[in-house]
Amino acid sequence: MQNINKIKDEICDVCHKMWQLGWVAANDGNVSVKLDDGNIIATPTGISKSFITPEKLVLLDSKGNILEANDGYRPSSEIKMHLKCYEKREDVFGVIHAHPPGATGFAVAHKAMDMYNMIEDVAVIGSVPLTPYGTPSTVEVPNAIEPYLEEHDVMLLENHGALAVGSDVMTAFYRMESLELWAKITINAVILGGSRDISRDNIKKLIDLRGYYRVTGRHPGYKVFNPDDQMLHKTDNDDKNNI
Numbered sequence: 001m002q003n004i005n006k007i008k009d010e011i012c013d014v015c016h017k018m019w020q021l022g023w024v025a026a027n028d029g030n031v032s033v034k035l036d037d038g039n040i041i042a043t044p045t046g047i048s049k050s051f052i053t054p055e056k057l058v059l060l061d062s063k064g065n066i067l068e069a070n071d072g073y074r075p076s077s078e079i080k081m082h083l084k085c086y087e088k089r090e091d092v093f094g095v096i097h098a099h100p101p102g103a104t105g106f107a108v109a110h111k112a113m114d115m116y117n118m119i120e121d122v123a124v125i126g127s128v129p130l131t132p133y134g135t136p137s138t139v140e141v142p143n144a145i146e147p148y149l150e151e152h153d154v155m156l157l158e159n160h161g162a163l164a165v166g167s168d169v170m171t172a173f174y175r176m177e178s179l180e181l182w183a184k185i186t187i188n189a190v191i192l193g194g195s196r197d198i199s200r201d202n203i204k205k206l207i208d209l210r211g212y213y214r215v216t217g218r219h220p221g222y223k224v225f226n227p228d229d230q231m232l233h234k235t236d237n238d239d240k241n242n243i
Helices: 004-020 078-086 101-108 120-125 140-149 169-191 202-212 222-227
Strands: 032-033 040-042 058-060 064-070 095-097 154-157 161-166
Touching: 004 032, 004 040, 004 095, 004 169, 032 078, 032 169, 040 078, 040 154, 078 095, 078 140, 078 161, 095 169, 101 154, 101 161, 101 169, 120 169, 140 154, 154 169, 161 169
Parallel strands: none
Antiparallel strands: 032 040, 032 095, 040 058, 058 064, 095 161, 154 161
């Protein structure tokens, strides 16, 4: 049987870390966890992540209807995006949306992080797509991310922020953390003269390590090696990739 109090504490811990790391400001961002019974615990709307405590979290059914909530609390206005993640991915039990500055810079610049230049991120995340623009709080956002959920655990939301999913909320948090560090390193590399991808052979070796390290989730990297697909990524044998 799941320890609901532990899960609530983990959600609060993630919220506080997001705020401390500068990924959110004011009422930005949202976090949720799907329970074994299909119900969902989510952060409420209108509250800074620095002030989230267990009693402020809300319990929803799989359709987003409120089952339990203290007076005055209702789920984040972005809950539709979370519900879409759970609907399309049976392996997902944690979802995080935030505005980490480095990664969100790519989203605002309308640039996908479709490079293979960092060892850890090649193995764990793979390329990160830029999803089409959607008006927050509407069905436009879940509709925009839906085509990408089958193959991606992390994505950029055009002019909006970033989304990460995982087998639990901590896995989703670690993916968001990796995304942000990767974005900052890539920006620094571009400033220093250009971001260069790892060679194709070495990319495959890194992806093969996912099994050894028991990395869960999806990975789009196989497309690089599918003979039916065109190689879309420059490598260290190609010209400089200035993203």
